[in-house]
Amino acid sequence: MSAKDTLRRNKTGIQTILCGDRKFILDKVFENDLITPREYNNLKSINKEDDEGHVVELVDKIMNKGEETCRDFLDLLQTDEDIKSTFPSLSNIQLPGARPLPRPVQVSSSHSEVFLGQDKKRPKMDDLYPLNSQPVGLCLIMNNVNFTDGSVRRGSDKDAQSLAEVFSELGFRALMCKDQTKDQMEQTLTWFSSLNDHALPPQEFRVEEWSGTGFTEPQQPLNHGDAFICCLLSHGVKGAVLGTDRNPVSIKHITRSFRATEQSALTGKPKVFLIQACQGKDEQCGVLVKDLEEDNCGGGSIPVEADVLVAISTVEDYVSFRHRIDGSWFIQSVCQQLRERCPRGEDLLTILTHVNNDVSQKEASSQPGEKKQMSEVRFNLRKTLVFSPHHT
Incomplete structure (x- = not known):
């Protein structure tokens, strides 16, 4: 048959x-x-x-x-x-005998595994960022919900919890700072960028750590591992994220706070910034597409701007959408795609490309194409970044 x-x-x-x-x-x-x-x-x-x-x-x-x-x-x-x-x-179900599929090859480090189909190029270990520390690193979530003008970003707490859960599963310590003004945000970023030794954050930062069921005061000193994640959830304007006082912190300033220096514990290590914030007041519309066809770092030093990835919920000039209960399109898609694809060994850039595609297909209006959103990824990573689930 x-x-x-x-x-x-x-x-x-x-x-x-x-x-x-x-x-x-x-x-x-x-x-x-x-x-x-x-x-x-x-x-x-x-x-x-x-x-x-x-x-x-x-x-x-x-x-x-x-x-x-x-x-x-x-x-x-x-x-x-x-x-x-x-x-x-x-x-x-009774099916005829199957032809064996190609066996996957395994590339392993002391703390992570990547599984790749045999028809794909096997990466050298030098091409991967090593994520061997325990924990892998810190995930800082800056969650601005309540603003001094009385506005409230409903649904943002859902995003913060989803991020804390997924990055905890990936081996990170998940931390949250809530409702910070511009000055407080800058002070917090400066403290984390200069963190070298085991230390507890100052009380005035009001840093809380995800415990598995909620956020509580950190009990153990903090130190950087092999990677750093910074998630910013707030209102925004073009090129900037707003503090709760509505004053802007530029995205350029945020990322450059973590520039490579001889003193930084994060020099040469990946630094990922996930930003859920509008970048303007315009609303994107869609267009109908018909009949579319698809067509080693060898030196002894690295640039100061290296090893950074910034993923933003929307492109410049446009708003991004957030459900008051379920959270934002972008952050919820990031968490979903990380959960689904990290166990398969997919790298972060590939995963964020799926996020872009997922967000681009959502509709904010009953009229198809009337209100759309397009997330954006910018990066100067030098190696492939692969997160693996950690089971404790």
């Missing part, structure tokens, strides 16, 4: 099982080149109300691509360990 006929006979059972995690199976099919980037984006954004409708569209797409793709799809369902553990009921 042909693979296509086998898939057709078992279509209902397979679809019912795969409905358990439609996004996971869509990503797996895309990662194994069974669908094109354009098909992936179309399937991800189809207007279906339930999981079954999305899975039906995916399986129909596979069947329409012919015998070889159907065979590869059936092989994937039977041989991929992640799929077998996610959908154990697939073993109850």
Whole structure:
């Protein structure tokens, strides 16, 4: 019996099982080149109300691509360990013997693992930022909710908690400073950028640490590890983030506070800035796209501006959207993509590209294309940055 006929006979059972995690199976099919980037984006954004409708569209797409793709799809369902553990009921469906998929090669450091398909270039250890310290580093969350003019950024606490949870899972100590003026933000950034020895932050900074269930006062001194994450959640204007007094702190000043120096504990280490803030007052609109086709650091020194990545919720001049209960589009997408993709060994730039795509597909109006958002990533990283979940 042909693979296509086998898939057709078992279509209902397979679809019912795969409905358990439609996004996971869509990503797996895309990662194994069974669908094109354009098909992936179309399937991800189809207007279906339930999981079954999305899975039906995916399986129909596979069947329409012919015998070889159907065979590869059936092989994937039977041989991929992640799929077998996610959908154990697939073993109850009688399918023909599968061809073994290429075994992944493993690149390991003393504290992290990266799994790559055999058809991809195996990175040298020198091409990866080493993340061997325990904890991996500090994740500082600056969460401005209540402003002196009486405005409140509802939903920001949800973003702060989501960030604390995901970066704790990735081996970081998650810290939060809440409701800081411009001057307080600058003082906090200066203190963290100059931190070299084990120390507790000054009481006036009101730093709290994520305990797994909430934020409490830090009990252990802080020190930098092998990476630093800084998340800024606030109102903003073009090129700047606002303190609770509505005075701006420029993004350039924020990142340059962590310039490489001979004294800095973070010199040569990755510094990631995730910024949820408007960058203007304009609202982006969308356009309909039809028939779119896809087409080692060898020296003994590094530039002072090196090893920085800045991801901003929106491009300059435009607003960014935040749900009053569920949090912002950008931060929630970052957390979701980190949770899904870090266990697969994907690097941060690849993950943030998925974030860009995810945010770009959201709609802030019932009229498609009327209100859109496009997040942005800027970086001068010298190596590949891969975070791995840490189980304590």
